[in-house]
Amino acid sequence: MDPDPREAILDFWFGASEPDFDELERRISLWFEAGPQVDAEIASRFGDIFEKARRGGLDVWKAAPRGRLALIVLLDQFSRNLHRGTAAAFASDAEALRLCLEGIELGLDNELTIVQRAFFYMPLQHAEIASAQEKSVQLFQALEAICPEAIRPHMHRFLVSARSHRNIVAKYGRFPHRNQVLGRKCSDAEEEFLSVGMVPFRSKN
Template sequence: MLIRIIAPLRVLRPYTRPHRFQQHARAMSSFNLNKEIFNPGLYKQIRDIWFKDTPIGATEIDMSVAKQWFMASAEEKADFDGICRHNFARALEAVGPDQFPNPSAEPFLREIEQAVQNNPTDGGAEAACTALSIVLLLDQITRNIYRNQEGLVKVYNHYDIICFSLMSRLLSTDTPLVRPDLHSQWRKSPIFRLWFYLPLIHNEDLNMLEKAIEIEEELEKELDGEEDFENAKMFVQEGLKSTREHRDILRKFGRYPHRNISLGRESTEEEKKFLTEGGATFGVAQTEEK
C-alpha cells in the first residue's frame, strides 16, 4: 500500500552557481568517464530502477520498494541482482580496477560539475540527482552485482574507495558544489537522502562514521516537528539504528570482522567469537566461496 507521500519542502540553503573545478587548486585525475556510458540517461535509469515509481521528495514509500532494498527473499534478491547486472555491469566495469587502477573521486566530481553547467537555471536539482545516482551505482549496485567473496574484494578495495572519497568531498567545505544531500527536493525525504551517508558507514573510518551519525541525528531533529511524517521518521530511526550498530562494531574491533574473509585478513579470537555467536555480518556470507 502506498501511503501519502508528498509534503512541501523548504529551501533551507540557497543555491549559488559554483566556480569551475579547474579553478580549484587540487590534483585532477587524468581518467575520463566514457560518455557513451556515463550520461544523464544512465543516471535516470539508476534512479528509476532503484526507486521505481517513488516521486522525488517522497516521505512515504511503497512497501514493495522497501522490500526490494531490505527484506527481499533469496529469489527476489537474485531477480533484482539480475536487473542490476543487466543494466549496470557495463558501467561498473568501465570504472573497475582494470580500467581505473588508481581510483579517485575526480572524474565523478567533474560529472556533477558538468550537470551544474548544463542546467544553470534548475537550482542544482540535476546535479544533485546526478550525485545520488553515482552514489547508488558505486555504493549500492556494486553490492547487488558483486556478492561473492571475489566480487566483494572489488567492492571494498575499489568502488568503496571512490564513493567514500566522493562523499567526503561533497560533504566538506572544500568544494564549490552545494551539498547534494541537502537539496530542497529531498531535504526532508530520508527515502532519498539517507543513501548519501552509506559510503561513510561502509568505510572503516570511525571519524566519518561518527559524522554520518551526527548528520542523521540532525535529520531526525528536522523531522521531529513535522506532522504526517511518521514513515519518514521511522525510516530515519531504522537508519540510525544500523549506523550506530556499525559504529559500535568499529569501536570494538577497529574494522568490520565480517569482511575479513573477503580481504584475506586473519580474524582475532575475539572477532571469531563475535561472528560465531551471531554478530552482525550485514548480509555478507561468511564462507570461502569465490
C-alpha cells in the same frame, strides 16, 4: 538503457517520487533484502555503466547533486549487488566515500530528498574509519529529526543501522564479517563476535 542513465539509476533505486511509508516498506526489500534476481537485473541494466563509473569515466556527473548521487549508488550499492560475496564488492568504497564527503562539503546533499540523502551518506556507514562512522551517526540523527512524520520509523531504522556500524568499527577497527572475503585473519575477539551470529545488518555490507 534509458536515454539518461543517471535518471534510470535513480528511478530504479528510489522510484519516481518521495516515497510514503508503504512504498518505503517495499523499497527496503530492494535495498537490503535483495537476492539473485535483483542482482541479475542490476547486472543486466547497469553492469556496463558501473564499470565505466569504476574507471572514472563518469566523473562529469559529480558536478550536480543527482548525478553525484547516481555515482554513489553505483559505486556504493550496485557494487555490492554485482559482486556479492567477493572482495570486489568493496573495491569502490573509497571512491564512493570521497564522493560523499566532497559532496557534503559542497552542500550538494542538501538539494536531495530525505531518502536520497540517506543513500548519499551510506558510504560513511560502509567505511572502516572511526571518524566516518561518527559523521554517519550525526547525519542520520539529523535526517531523522527533519524527516516527515510518516517515514520517521524508517529513518529511525537507518539511524539504528548507523549506530550499529559505528559501534562495530569502534570496537574492532573494522567489520569482522568482511574478513573472510578480504583474506584477513580474524582476532580471537572477532571470532567470538562472528560465532554469535549477531551481525546487526545485512550481509551486503
